[in-house]
Amino acid sequence: MPFLSDHHGCQGWQGEMAGRIRAFDWAVTDLGALEHWTPSLRSTVQFMLASPVPLVMLWGPVGYMIYNDAYAQFAGGRHPYLLGCPVELGWPEVADFNREIMRTCLGGGTLSFRNKELELLRNGVPEPVWLDLYYSPVAGDNQAPAGVMAIVVETTAHVISEQRRQAAEQAYRAENERVQLALNAGALLGSFVWDIKADRLSGDERFARTFCYPLHQPLDNLPSEIAERQMHPDDLPRVRELVDYSVAKGGPYNAEYRVRCADGSYRWLLACGRCEFDSAGEPLRFPGVLIDIHERKIAEEALRQLSRNLEQRVADEVQARLAAEEQLRQAQKLEAIGGLTGGVAHDFNNLLQVISGNLHLLARHEPDNANVQRRVRTAIAAVERGAKLSTQLLAFARRQPLSPAVYSLDSLYEGMEELLQRALGETIRIQVQLPEAPWCIRVDRNQLENAVLNLAINARDAMRGEGTILIRGENISLDREFCADRGIAAGDYVRLSVADTGGGMAPEVLKQAFEPFFTTKTEGQGTGLGLSMVFGFVKQSGGHIDMLSIPGEGTQVQLYFARSLEPEASDPVLPVPRSGGGQERILVVEDNEDVRNAAVELLESAGYQVLTAINGDAAMQCLMDGLEVDLIFTDVVMPGLIKSSDLALWAKSRTPPVAVLFTSGHTRDIISRNHQLSPDTHLLSKPYGPQALTSMVRSVLGS
Incomplete structure (x- = not known):
């Protein structure tokens, strides 16, 4: 072939690929016949053929492939068909990759990749291949990039070997970690x-x-x-x-x-x-x-120890079950008493209210009749005893209305010190021990004072009227073990205890101490409801009560109340009521005619203008018709669609709000939640006297 002579610049082309390049018909490509190749192209090919490193040159815009012997080995089954083939057709599975290479390098840039993973077809099967790739532009005769020179070094074997080594190391480390964990365990x-x-x-x-x-x-x-x-x-x-x-x-x-x-x-x-x-x-x-x-x-x-104690454990479990059953019976008994008491209390107190109201009116009508006055006083005293009995039953059944607020022990005791000393007499010495910074508790102050007074009177009677009563307050924290069988949650509590040095109680007596109507006093000396009332009040307040007694040494009653983190309540500043009554208009809502008539006469005698309604439905109709009043004095439990709580909501929504005073022998939780009244709810419990009625009415109107 004449074009292969030395004057064409192909001298020195050695190796298999040199012969294939000479023999290839380049005239069918854009490169043209070999004898027309530019000097820069021929010199680059000569450099490439002499290199032992796998080199492939991609010439022209489409990248016609010209490569050396080392690259031919890399090409495998695609050799010699890659020679003179555009790179995208020669390696179609990586066409996008090579297209980006051509664009970058023909633009004057260079690219390099270390252990680049490509998926190539080898023997008709795709497989991952790792390569070190280096791409740089090749200048033509005009010094502008005319092609791309690629150095291709396959690192597949090295990468796989390294992966296996790393996997082996990871497996070794994992195994070593497992061994170390076992050892460290x-x-x-x-x-x-x-x-x-x-x-x-x-x-x-x-x-x-x-x-x-x-x-x-x-x-x-x-x-x-x-x-x-x-x-x-x-x-x-x-x-x-x-x-x-x-x-x-x-x-x-x-x-x-x-x-x-x-x-x-x-x-x-x-x-x-x-x-x-x-x-x-x-x-x-x-x-x-x-x-x-x-x-x-x-x-x-x-x-083994557990097995040895199996019989004891069985006995303990049986005993615990019996105790639980006893607690259930007590709870059922309490619920039954509460239901009975609540049902009877309303009607019973209404009867007492009728008797009380008419007795007071009779006393007013016969102010100069000493015989009438004496008999009225005796009858009113009996009414008060009946009312106290009803209150005690409601307290034991945990259904008495409470008005709780936050107090500290020292402020509570300050308010009842004089009352205690006067009730117990001069022969009883009261010793008080309170912590320096007593915690606050949320209780009904009046009911707590009554409970302490009840306990102190019991202590006085146990000591036969002479001795020392110790009243102690303590800040304590109770754990779960202590609280487990007491029905309270673990946490911070205030323990208020009343202790005496009397004769104490035998165990069988101590078991019955909180039962209603149980008493060790002689007939006529007690109802047996004092401790029951204290028990019910403490439980209704979310607390716990314990009684410890040793025959011959004395008795101690401990009241536990949960600590409150709220600020202590300040004593309300009440307006000073005017003497006598007033001129305001009062709507009395009461379904019991006798009670209603007595209340109306008592209020009218105090100077008030009084209107009446037989139930909530009638009262609401009057109010919706435009009746204007200064106070609604309403019974809590009444028949009809409109409840007393509905009247109160209506009154609060007025501008200005209308004052509401409730009265009841038993609220049945209509105006309270768990029998606890909100601070803005005013209740006058039945039976009440003229002084209590007018004072309460004046106080509510003034506030």
């Missing part, structure tokens, strides 16, 4: 090998620490006698017996024994191993491991 206490012929031990550091070997003692030469000295003397004979059996018979060695620790205590471990023999059947070595079984042995001992 404390289950494995070490491993050892006993050289039977030399009678020497070797072990790891954990084994040495377990048997308290000296730090300077080499781990591959440990005297066996030290290990035996650390074993519990009671366990050593059994261990030797098991070792001898394993050496003689070749059976597995499993010995549980105790080892003395550095602090002198003993810890249980399990030694496992097996004797190995030489070809002659002689015992050669004895490898084994130590496993921590201390917790297991402790659990086993606890189980």
Whole structure:
């Protein structure tokens, strides 16, 4: 071929690829016939063919491929078909990648990739290939980029080898971590090998620490006698017996024994191993491991102890069940009494109100009749006793209306110190112990004062009118164990106790102390409802009550109230009521005609203008028709669609609001939640007298 002569610049082209390049018909490509190639193209090809590194040149805008012998080996089955082929057609699976290469390098840029992963078709099957790739532009005769020179070095074998190495390292690290976790968990206490012929031990550091070997003692030469000295003397004979059996018979060695620790205590471990023999059947070595079984042995001992106490546990469970059943019966009894009391209280107090109201009116009509006045006073005293009895029953049944607020113990005692001393008499000495900074509690102050007064009177009677009563307040924190069977949650509490030095109570009497109508006093000296009322009040307030008594030494009653973190309530500044009554207009809403008539006459005698309604429906109709009043005095429990609480809501929504005063013998939680009144709810309990009625009406109107 004349164009292959030296004057065409192809001299020095050596190797298989040089011959293929000369033989290829380049005239069918944009490069044209070989004899027309530019000097820059021929010199670049000459450089490429002489390189031992896999090189491929992508010439022209479409990247016609010209490569050397080393690249031909990389191309595999695609050689020699890649020669003179546009790169996108030669490697269609990476066409987008090569298109970006051509754009960058023909624009004057360079690119390089280290261990670039590409998926190439080899033998018709796609497989991942890793390559080191270096791309740079090749200048034409005008010094502008005319092609791209690519250095292609396959690193697949190296990458796979490195991946396998890293996987092996990760597996090794994971396995090592698992071993370390097992060791750190404390289950494995070490491993050892006993050289039977030399009678020497070797072990790891954990084994040495377990048997308290000296730090300077080499781990591959440990005297066996030290290990035996650390074993519990009671366990050593059994261990030797098991070792001898394993050496003689070749059976597995499993010995549980105790080892003395550095602090002198003993810890249980399990030694496992097996004797190995030489070809002659002689015992050669004895490898084994130590496993921590201390917790297991402790659990086993606890189980044995539990089994020994099984009968006692069964008896305790039976006793607990009986106690729970007794508590359930008490709760059911309390609920029954509460339902009965609540149902009776309303009607009973209405009757007492009719009697009381008419007695007071009779006394006013006959002011100069001494006989009438004497009999009225006796009858009113009986009414008051009946009202107290009803109140005590409601308190025990936890259905009395409460008006709780936040108080501290010192402020509570200040308000009742004089009352206590006057009620108990001069022969009783009251000793009070309160903390320097008493916590606050949320209670109904009047009911708490009544409870303390009840307890103090009981204490006085127990001491036969002479002695010292100790009233103590304490800030305490109760744990779950204490609160478990007391129906309260663990936390901070205030404990208020009243103690006497009287004769105390026998256990059988103490069990019945809180039951209604139970009393040890003689007939006529007590109703047996005092302690029941205190019990009901404390429980209704979310607290707990305990009674401790020792015959011959005295009794102590402890009241527990949960600590309140709210600010202490300030005493309300009430307006000073005017003497007598007033000129305001009052709407009396009462379904009981006798009660209504008595209330109307008492209010009218105090100067008020009084209107009436037989129930909530009639009252609301009057108000909606434009009736203007200054106060609604309404019973709580009435028939009809409109409840007393509905009247109160209507009154609060007026501008200005209309004052509301409730009255009832039993509220049935209509105006309260859990029988606890909100601060803006005013209640006058039945039966009431003229003074209580007018004072309360004046106070509500004034506020």
